[in-house]
Amino acid sequence: MADYTPVIWNPGDTVTTSQYNALVAALAEEEAINVIQDSMIDRLTSSITTMPRWLVFTSGTATSGTVFYYWFTADRDLTVSQITVRTNTTAAAATPTLCRLGLYLETSTSGDLSQIAATPNDTTLFAAASTMYTKAFSSSVALTAGTRYAVALLVVSGVAVPNFSASGSTIGSAEHASTPRWMASQTGQTDLPSSVAIASMVNPGIPLYARLD
Amino acid sequence: MPEYVPLTWVADDTLTAPQITTLSADAEDEELTNSVQSARMDLGLATGVNSCVRHLSGGNGTAVAASQTLMLTYFTADKDVTVNNVYTRGGTTAAGATPTIVRFGLYSVAANGDLTLVASTANDTTIFNSASQSVNKALSASYNMVMGQRYAGGWLVVSAAAMPTIIGIDYQLSGTEMALAPRLTGVVTGQSNLPSSVAAASVGSTASRIHYFRLYT
Numbered sequence: 001m002a003d004y005t006p007v008i009w010n011p012g013d014t015v016t017t018s019q020y021n022a023l024v025a026a027l028a029e030e031e032a033i034n035v036i037q038d039s040m041i042d043r044l045t046s047s048i049t050t051m052p053r054w055l056v057f058t059s060g061t062a063t064s065g066t067v068f069y070y071w072f073t074a075d076r077d078l079t080v081s082q083i084t085v086r087t088n089t090t091a092a093a094a095t096p097t098l099c100r101l102g103l104y105l106e107t108s109t110s111g112d113l114s115q116i117a118a119t120p121n122d123t124t125l126f127a128a129a130s131t132m133y134t135k136a137f138s139s140s141v142a143l144t145a146g147t148r149y150a151v152a153l154l155v156v157s158g159v160a161v162p163n164f165s166a167s168g169s170t171i172g173s174a175e176h177a178s179t180p181r182w183m184a185s186q187t188g189q190t191d192l193p194s195s196v197a198i199a200s201m202v203n204p205g206i207p208l209y210a211r212l213d
Numbered sequence: 214m215p216e217y218v219p220l221t222w223v224a225d226d227t228l229t230a231p232q233i234t235t236l237s238a239d240a241e242d243e244e245l246t247n248s249v250q251s252a253r254m255d256l257g258l259a260t261g262v263n264s265c266v267r268h269l270s271g272g273n274g275t276a277v278a279a280s281q282t283l284m285l286t287y288f289t290a291d292k293d294v295t296v297n298n299v300y301t302r303g304g305t306t307a308a309g310a311t312p313t314i315v316r317f318g319l320y321s322v323a324a325n326g327d328l329t330l331v332a333s334t335a336n337d338t339t340i341f342n343s344a345s346q347s348v349n350k351a352l353s354a355s356y357n358m359v360m361g362q363r364y365a366g367g368w369l370v371v372s373a374a375a376m377p378t379i380i381g382i383d384y385q386l387s388g389t390e391m392a393l394a395p396r397l398t399g400v401v402t403g404q405s406n407l408p409s410s411v412a413a414a415s416v417g418s419t420a421s422r423i424h425y426f427r428l429y430t
Binding site for chain 1: 423
């Protein structure tokens with residue numbers, strides 16, 4: 001790659017053809033690099049995911065009554081109407097009382113969240129292991145490139161709860177809490193909250209793979 | 214990094230010196246940002262092209278799948294480079310004695326997903342005959358990889374004995390999810406040798422894996 005050297009123009013200076021061409025070439029090259037970088041992380045063509053697919057090599061187990069939040073940055077402007085997650089080796093035993101997925105907007109750099117979309121309760125979700133589950137939000141929502149969001153997962157059940165396909169998370173709670181917030185959880189919940197302060201969360205979480213379409 | 218505010222010029226507008234100075238500075242800023250982004254994620258190597266980031270090579274070896282199944286990992290070349298060799302590493306299970314075919318194939322991926330064999334290694338049945346063994350194998354002919362081009366590569370093992378494992382990850386998503394554009398993995402079954410071309414429709418998604426390999430000069 002050519003190394004672009006910026007030029008400082010002063011009033012009355014003439015922009016030479018070579019200077020102009022170098023500037024245009026530099027901008028075009030950086031645009032091309034952006035495209036390649038997107039491709040190298042295998043960014044999906046028409047969806048937003050919480051992480052590249054190749055990071056999903058393990059699983060995280062839900063806990064009844066605990067909301068698991070996983071933060072991500074939208075990599076494009078996209079209006080989404082559904083969310084997809086995958087159960088791993090353990091399905092939900094019959095029958096949970098509540099299974100919901102949510103989408104939250106980060107409202108502060110510390111990680112406070114406000115709900116912007118959620119699926120209705122569906123206790124048939126997660127009834128099978130190793131299955132992709134797609135569920136529509138109650139209403140669609142427009143995501144903005146560069147904005148930080150979090151997906152949320154809540155299962156309330158008196159019997160066995162499922163585990164979900166995820167990336168690894170063995171680096172310790174302090175790393176989870178580093179800014180930007182990576183993941184967290186909130187215990188003692190009977191439903192998805194409309195908003196949640198970071199102060200009411202604890203660090204353990206599930207680095208949950210989710211796809212938003 | 215300062216945020217550049219784009220301007221919209223209309224006919225006969227004058228480009229002021231501060232405006233073009235800012236534009237020039239932004240071009241340099243974006244160049245630096247791109248460089249930092251790649252470095253932070255260790256996306257690419259200084260030399261050579263790898264199939265996935267090295268972070269993913271730490272698994273304990275993933276199955277090569279069944280005999281006669283070409284298991285492909287898709288990736289994008291991050292540089293123009295002429296490659297002559299391929300590196301990978303065997304997993305914790307060696308190949309039983311003795312396979313009849315062990316070859317690596319590199320395929321160029323067309324916009325419609327069709328594959329064309331562009332480079333390969335000669336048959337060498339000693340590859341993967343020891344567990345956790347690094348493999349460096351020359352390509353039969355050098356190949357000029359093109360920055361931004363999508364490729365797919367993988368090892369084909371034909372054997373009636375035990376199949377080896379190769380470093381990589383056994384991902385926890387469905388094959389369908391991995392096949393979403395851009396396709397990340399795929400399998401081509403029933404191959405007695407490397408096919409010279411594969412139609413996109415013939416690439417399956419079941420039981421595919423991500424394997425780490427590096428192509429280098």
